[in-house]
Amino acid sequence: MNLHYLAHLAEFGTTDVHIMGRRATVPLVSALALEPDLRLLEIGCGTGGTLVRILLAYAVKIDAIDILPEMLRVAHRRVQMADLRKRAYLFRALSAALPFRDRIYDRVYTEGAMGFQDAVTAPAMLAEIHRVLKPRGLYVANETMWKKSVAPETVALINAECERDFGVRQAAEQPWTADAWRGLMHDAGFEIVSDGLLSTYLPVHRDPLDRFSFGLLASNAVSLSYDIKGHLTPRLLKQKLEYRKRLTKDYGYGQYIEARLFVLRKP
Numbered sequence: 001m002n003l004h005y006l007a008h009l010a011e012f013g014t015t016d017v018h019i020m021g022r023r024a025t026v027p028l029v030s031a032l033a034l035e036p037d038l039r040l041l042e043i044g045c046g047t048g049g050t051l052v053r054i055l056l057a058y059a060v061k062i063d064a065i066d067i068l069p070e071m072l073r074v075a076h077r078r079v080q081m082a083d084l085r086k087r088a089y090l091f092r093a094l095s096a097a098l099p100f101r102d103r104i105y106d107r108v109y110t111e112g113a114m115g116f117q118d119a120v121t122a123p124a125m126l127a128e129i130h131r132v133l134k135p136r137g138l139y140v141a142n143e144t145m146w147k148k149s150v151a152p153e154t155v156a157l158i159n160a161e162c163e164r165d166f167g168v169r170q171a172a173e174q175p176w177t178a179d180a181w182r183g184l185m186h187d188a189g190f191e192i193v194s195d196g197l198l199s200t201y202l203p204v205h206r207d208p209l210d211r212f213s214f215g216l217l218a219s220n221a222v223s224l225s226y227d228i229k230g231h232l233t234p235r236l237l238k239q240k241l242e243y244r245k246r247l248t249k250d251y252g253y254g255q256y257i258e259a260r261l262f263v264l265r266k267p
Contacts, residue, residue: 001116002167003068005243006046010070011236013226015049018112019259020198024142025050027201028109029209031140031194031263034058038106041065041132043095043125044113048075048088052219053209055084063100065093078222082215096124103134114143114181118173126188130266139190139264142198144171145178150256158253165246170253178260190264198259 009017016022032040036059045051045064055062066072072090079088093099095113108129117125129139146155155175162170174180178195185192210216230236 001163001169005166005168007068007070007167008236008239008243010047010068010074011226011233012230012240013047013074013223015047015223017046018142019144020142020202022049022207023202024198024259024261025053025111026203026207026209027198027261028111028140028142029054029057030201031261032107032109032138034060034107036060039063039104041098041100041105041108041129043098043108043110043129044116045075045090046071047223048078048090049219049223050111051075051088052078052082052084052215055087056082056213056215056219057209057211061087061089063089063091063105065091065095065098067092067094074222074226078219081218081222083218084215094121096121096128098128098132100132102131105132106134106137108133108137108139110139110141110143112143114141114145115169115171122172122176123184123188126184126190130188130190133266135266137266138193139262139266141262141264142259143181143262144257144259145181146171146175147256147258148177148179150175150177154256158256162253165249166243171257178258181262185262185264189266191267193263193265195260195262198261201261 038060040060040062042051042062042064045066051062051064072092075090079085152175159169162168182192
């Protein structure tokens with residue numbers, strides 16, 4: 001995958017690049033059951049929006065990885081401006097080959113990482129997450145997957161169109177449903193604590209991670225500065241208009257996918 005659309009979003013400092021956006025992060029953080037001094041790993045941190053909001057709300061430490069240098073560049077600046085450098089460490093790495101020791105994390109989380117996986121990388125990613133988690137540690141994920149009875153040829157067509165227009169798939173390369181993912185998770189050694197539809201967990205009240213702080217103001221200022229720069233750069237503005245045309249195209253893909261919140265425990 002080229003990931004050109006994600007690289008474009010990084011140029012604008014965009015956060016919450018996952019299904020249902022910022023609202024989906026609230027139940028994920030709740031499921032993490034965070035306590036002071038826990039050590040977390042975020043896989044696919046993007047520009048660092050979730051990373052910073054968690055660190056501002058909880059006395060934890062977070063290592064984070066992403067594959068795109070464009071994303072990490074913004075995340076580094078966000079962490080620096082929010083004065084979180086002593087509790088956040090960023091790395092460029094693949095989820096299927098984590099550069100960390102065994103059993104060092106209390107929690108691991110992802111938002112939208114499964115759509116990048118295929119038959120080789122998906123089990124490798126789950127095995128790596130299991131390896132770096134401490135016993136009784138949790139892996140929490142809000143992820144998009146294919147609904148039951150979606151034909152393989154439909155999956156192939158949708159993914160091909162999405163990769164052509166955006167450089168990313170709609171969901172996993174294979175027509176994997178929640179049942180298939182459960183099987184992969186069990187095979188990796190996880191206990192499944194819960195796996196409900198994400199929509200049933202969405203908050204109805206104000207996001208508790210958005211309470212006022214100077215760090216949050218600094219993080220928002222980073223997003224704003226990149227957004228202004230993007231709109232003042234002819235090349236990026238032209239790209240944005242082109243992607244907007246593609247996004248308004250009636251793909252009708254929503255009928256084929258669903259979002260779930262997985263909470264897994266390492267025995």
